Amino acid sequence: MTVPLGVMQSLLQKNVSLLLKDNTVLEGVLQSYDEFMNVVLTDTEEITAETRRKLGTVILRGNNVVRISAK
Amino acid sequence: MTVPLGVMQSLLQKNVSLLLKDNTVLEGVLQSYDEFMNVVLTDTEEITAETRRKLGTVILRGNNVVRISAK
Amino acid sequence: MTVPLGVMQSLLQKNVSLLLKDNTVLEGVLQSYDEFMNVVLTDTEEITAETRRKLGTVILRGNNVVRISAK
Amino acid sequence: MTVPLGVMQSLLQKNVSLLLKDNTVLEGVLQSYDEFMNVVLTDTEEITAETRRKLGTVILRGNNVVRISAK
Amino acid sequence: MTVPLGVMQSLLQKNVSLLLKDNTVLEGVLQSYDEFMNVVLTDTEEITAETRRKLGTVILRGNNVVRISAK
Amino acid sequence: MTVPLGVMQSLLQKNVSLLLKDNTVLEGVLQSYDEFMNVVLTDTEEITAETRRKLGTVILRGNNVVRISAK
Amino acid sequence: MTVPLGVMQSLLQKNVSLLLKDNTVLEGVLQSYDEFMNVVLTDTEEITAETRRKLGTVILRGNNVVRISAK
Known part of the structure; x- marks a missing residue:
């Protein structure tokens, strides 16, 4: 088993x-x-119900995350 | 007794x-x-009141979890 | 005094x-x-204001719990 | 000074x-x-704005507590 | 500097x-x-927008506190 | 770099x-x-959308704070 | 890999x-x-849906942060 952070x-x-x-x-x-x-993400796009916006490099605080998936 | 994470x-x-x-x-x-x-889940489907959507491999942050059950 | 987890x-x-x-x-x-x-519960039933549903074996994350009582 | 848990x-x-x-x-x-x-409480009664209900023995998770007083 | 808990x-x-x-x-x-x-407070009164009520001795869980001031 | 608490x-x-x-x-x-x-603040004033009120000395619990600035 | 705080x-x-x-x-x-x-930010401006306001030097508590990006 690979632990979640390993994935x-x-x-x-x-x-x-x-x-x-x-x-x-x-x-x-x-x-x-x-x-x-x-x-940390690069070439980031923020997508909400109404908008789509380029953000560049973003540092995201972990406690806001629900899930991460490959795209 | 097997502890919850053991289950x-x-x-x-x-x-x-x-x-x-x-x-x-x-x-x-x-x-x-x-x-x-x-x-970490593979072959994931996300099911809300209105929608059903394939997500593939998903890393889920634990503090969003209420419960886990066999399907 | 028996501590709560002992109960x-x-x-x-x-x-x-x-x-x-x-x-x-x-x-x-x-x-x-x-x-x-x-x-961990077995033979679990989920009861909300409107519904009653069998869930089988359930692992429940502790931070969602308010209280536990014998039935 | 007696600390709160001592009280x-x-x-x-x-x-x-x-x-x-x-x-x-x-x-x-x-x-x-x-x-x-x-x-842990015994002979517990749950009192809300509308209802009053006997619960017997109850284990209550601490992070739901606001305050405790003698009755 | 006296730390906050010292005050x-x-x-x-x-x-x-x-x-x-x-x-x-x-x-x-x-x-x-x-x-x-x-x-821990003694001779406690609880004051809300609508009511004022005597509570006697009260143990209050810290994570509900916003601020404390002398009266 | 001076860390935030140093500031x-x-x-x-x-x-x-x-x-x-x-x-x-x-x-x-x-x-x-x-x-x-x-x-800990002294000579404190509390300012909301509708009111302005003197509070004297106040001990404020940190987890309620968003930000602090010089005035 | 540079860890997020390194970025x-x-x-x-x-x-x-x-x-x-x-x-x-x-x-x-x-x-x-x-x-x-x-x-800690200097020359800070606070921007909400309706307003834009100069704040000078600001110490911000981390648990309010969602994300940080270069501007």
Whole structure:
């Protein structure tokens, strides 16, 4: 069994989609993470029900994350 | 007595259903977990009151989990 | 004085009723617990204001629990 | 100065009233407690704005507690 | 500089006013506290927008506290 | 780089403005703080959308704080 | 892989944009941070849906942060 944070390792440099607790989705390339699920994305796009916006490099605080998936 | 996380061990590679705090249900094959109830699912489907959607591999942050059951 | 988690020990293999923070009630047979009040129930029924549903074996994350009582 | 948890010691085997975060009141005999304010009550009654209900023995998770007073 | 919990020491046996997260105010004599801001008040009165009620001795769980001031 | 709590050191005995999570603003003279951002203010004024009220000395629990700035 | 807090190191003395949980945006020059994502900004502007306001130097408590990006 690979632990969940180990699976994040396999997503490094890949396009990922993050769902946040406020229902915002962030899409970008996963550059790094830590044990709190703080993550860094590059080429990030923020997608809400109404808008789609480019954000560039983003540091996201882990406690806002619901789930992460490959895109 | 097998502790709760030990019971998760018995669900590895099985179909499970996760209820999240926002009432979303995720169904998929349990690949891994850790002591925070962070989990990894494959062949995941997200089921809300209105929608059903395929998500593939998902890393879920444990603090969003209400309960996990075999499916 | 028996500490609260010690009282849970006396409920093992008994029918218990759990009230969750979202007002759902889970009834089932207590199989295990840990210091976070993560619990495992078998023969679980989920009871909300409108519905009653069989869930089988359930792993419940402790931080959703309000209270546990014998049934 | 007796620390707050020491004052709880003086309430053991006494009738107490607990106010919870959801505004429910639990009244019962305090049997035990721990450092998280997890408590065990016997002969518990649950009192909400509309209802009054007997619950017997109850294990209450501390993070739902607002305050405890002698009754 | 006296740290915040040291300032609480100077309020022991004094009338204090506590604002809670649900906007309730508790007034009473501060008997004890700990590092989580759990506190014990005697001769407590609970004051809400509509009501004023005597509660006697109260053990208050610290995570409900917004602020404490001398009265 | 001076860490954030070190910057608070430079605000001691100065007029500060604190924004709380419930949108209340507290203005006063910063007397002390600790690593949880618990703070003590003197000559405190509480400012909400509708009211402005003198509170004297206030001990504020850190987890209610959004931000602190010099005034 | 540079961990997320390491990426914050690269933003020191740069203009950054912080999104807070209450949807407020703070823009300013990042002066310092710690492992809780407490941060200090100078020349800060607070931007909400309706207003834009200068705040000068601000100490922000980390648990209010959703994300940080270069501006």
